């Protein structure tokens with residue numbers, strides 16, 4: 001009895017000490033007119049089919065931009081296409097809705113990318129560039145990533161105009177090129193050459209997170225809103241050593257040195273780190289999980305709970321990436337040699353390191369150099385970009401979370417940290433607060449179609465996403 005009392009007390013103390021949800025419940029303004037979203041969705045589906053049919057595999061964004069420009073023109077919305085002289089087909093499109101009355105608020109950008117990755121038709125059950133509808137789902141490369149989301153944004157954007165909502169801030173529809181291959185012709189080009197376009201904007205809604213159902217927590221629908229991204233540190237390595245004969249190996253030679261160095265790097269900094277923001281992510285998951293998982297998740301940062309949770313986190317590659325600085329060995333190569341019996345004088349390697357917010361990529365590179373020193377390995381930074389983060393205590397983040405969960409009973413919104421990079425990283429660097437959500441509710445098998453085979457979006461999700469984005473924009477207006 002005493003024991004039970006004690007454990008109950010510990011439970012309540014822990015629960016109350018660490019109770020905190022990152023999402024404030026905010027009253028949503030009533031929308032005073034009705035939109036026939038079923039009808040709008042027929043239009044949305046047709047546009048998405050057209051966009052999928054325009055093959056823009058890491059190229060040809062101009063054709064998409066021209067299509068969108070024509071459509072916007074019909075609605076009386078002017079737009080402009082931007083591309084460098086050298087790469088005129090890698091085009092970006094900008095359209096802006098201007099408030100009718102004088103305004104003081106900074107604007108909001110609906111950011112999307114209209115390039116897609118390759119699709120091997122032989123692996124697909126439907127052709128990847130035909131936009132076919134099968135069982136109320138639109139199939140095709142880009143259906144989710146991210147022509148589908150671009151269409152949701154477009155529907156929301158058009159609805160603001162059509163419904164004559166009295167907007168009090170500028171709203172930009174921004175279609176970017178080249179996101180899938182590093183954004184040289186897209187976000188990076190636009191920010192470098194046309195930064196003025198963005199100076200009156202404070203917010204961006206873009207990709208980065210998705211809503212999931214039955215993923216991780218059975219039965220739960222979770223709107224994973226991306227607020228931060230890890231940093232990238234890509235290192236080029238060169239190990240040197242005496243060349244020699246494979247039959248009489250010396251104690252140290254280049255390939256062996258590199259492997260030993262790799263072992264040391266993998267042993268370095270393996271801690272699971274739960275920041276304030278990640279803690280709130282787990283807390284939200286806990287609020288839709290059943291006991292005892294709910295208890296552990298809600299108290300993730302508690303020093304008594306953390307060791308118990310660490311094992312679970314390490315086993316899941318996504319949760320592990322969210323809570324640790326990861327290091328992946330992405331290359332090992334000796335000089336091209338003739339036979340199996342040569343100790344190469346030089347061995348080359350590659351490391352892909354992803355760093356949590358709060359860490360500095362250059363400082364981290366220095367630590368790796370120190371580990372490399374005893375092995376005589378040269379470490380060169382091939383590319384680096386630091387972590388980036390937008391605040392959770394932000395009106396747009398809170399509105400997006402509240403609007404999203406209002407659509408699905410018992411769903412929850414959670415602040416999501418991406419292991420990978422999107423264009424949000426570029427725009428956060430110029431002071432724009434970016435939040436990433438594709439408000440389509442995906443099951444585990446749907447998430448696998450991203451960059452995979454049979455990518456598709458349900459018509460229901462297309463409608464839901466358009467509604468959520470429109471209502472989010474609506475709520476940001478001081479009506």
Ligand SMILES: [Zn+2]
Pocket residue numbers: 113145146179207
């Ligand atoms: Zn994407």
